[in-house]
Amino acid sequence: xxxxxMIIKHWREDWTYEDTQILAYDKDNAxxxxxxxxxxxxxxxxxxxxxxxxxxxxxxxGTWVHVDGRHQWQSNTDSPLPRRENTERNDYNVLNRGNNIxxxxxxxxxEQDNKxxxxxxxxxxxLAMEKGMEEFVKTxxxxxxxxxxxxxxxQAFWKDARETWDVVFAENNYLKLVPKVDDKLLYEQFFxxxxxxxxxxxxxxxxxxxxxxxxxxxxxxAS
Numbered sequence: 492x493x494x495x496x497m498i499i500k501h502w503r504e505d506w507t508y509e510d511t512q513i514l515a516y517d518k519d520n521a522x523x524x525x526x527x528x529x530x531x532x533x534x535x536x537x538x539x540x541x542x543x544x545x546x547x548x549x550x551x552x553g554t555w556v557h558v559d560g561r562h563q564w565q566s567n568t569d570s571p572l573p574r575r576e577n578t579e580r581n582d583y584n585v586l587n588r589g590n591n592i593x594x595x596x597x598x599x600x601x602e603q604d605n606k607x608x609x610x611x612x613x614x615x616x617x618l619a620m621e622k623g624m625e626e627f628v629k630t631x632x633x634x635x636x637x638x639x640x641x642x643x644x645x646q647a648f649w650k651d652a653r654e655t656w657d658v659v660f661a662e663n664n665y666l667k668l669v670p671k672v673d674d675k676l677l678y679e680q681f682f683x684x685x686x687x688x689x690x691x692x693x694x695x696x697x698x699x700x701x702x703x704x705x706x707x708x709x710x711x712x713a714s
Contacts, residue, residue: 492662498637498641500543502542502548507536508537509535510537513537514666515568520571522665523665535552538550538551539542542678543678544654544682549571551566551568553566561593567588567590570588572584579712585609586605586608589605589606591604597629600627601624602623605620605623614676649685651695659703661708667710668709669710671710684702
């Protein structure tokens with residue numbers, strides 16, 4: 492947080508071009524690997540969003556359009572419930588995201604047209620719709636000296652975390668994560684490992700060994 496010493500690690504985004512493989516959200520914290528044809532992804536960019544512990548969140552495909560002075564990208568995909576609602580309600584289990592990203596003079600705007608879906612064996616039922624607007628403005632990085640110091644200490648651990656997750660993604664066509672283990676959320680386990688790794692100067696091999704153990708403990712098998 493700017494002007495404070497509080498660290499809030501945000502989601503990560505990877506953008507890939509003409510990517511034929513995505514993890515599509517199903518429901519109840521589960522994702523399915525989907526293989527697309529080259530025609531399906533021709534000229535398109537995939538936005539891959541990962542949660543604060545680098546586990547998957549959602550992945551969406553769309554085309555960047557540059558016309559009439561506007562530069563925008565649109566997509567539609569399913570995702571878990573927003574964090575703001577995940578602990579507050581259980582009357583729906585899938586957020587179908589209509590994402591529209593467009594560049595502004597000082598950054599970019601994220602406009603959402605979302606559908607709250609009840610997904611069951613009988614199909615999908617629309618519960619409600621919502622509109623969201625988030626504006627992102629470029630800020631002087633000098634304002635965040637504290638977090639830059641933190642990241643220098645932690646970045647080796649999180650690089651190993653990403654590489655470990657990549658192996659898990661490659662090995663599983665279906666991925667389901669249990670909410671808690673030993674009454675702890677997955678990101679709590681990761682943050683504790685990251686702090687311990689930085690403090691004790693773990694090797695990459697030790698990072699990956701401990702990260703894999705944590706992931707395996709949260710990984711449920713397909714039924």
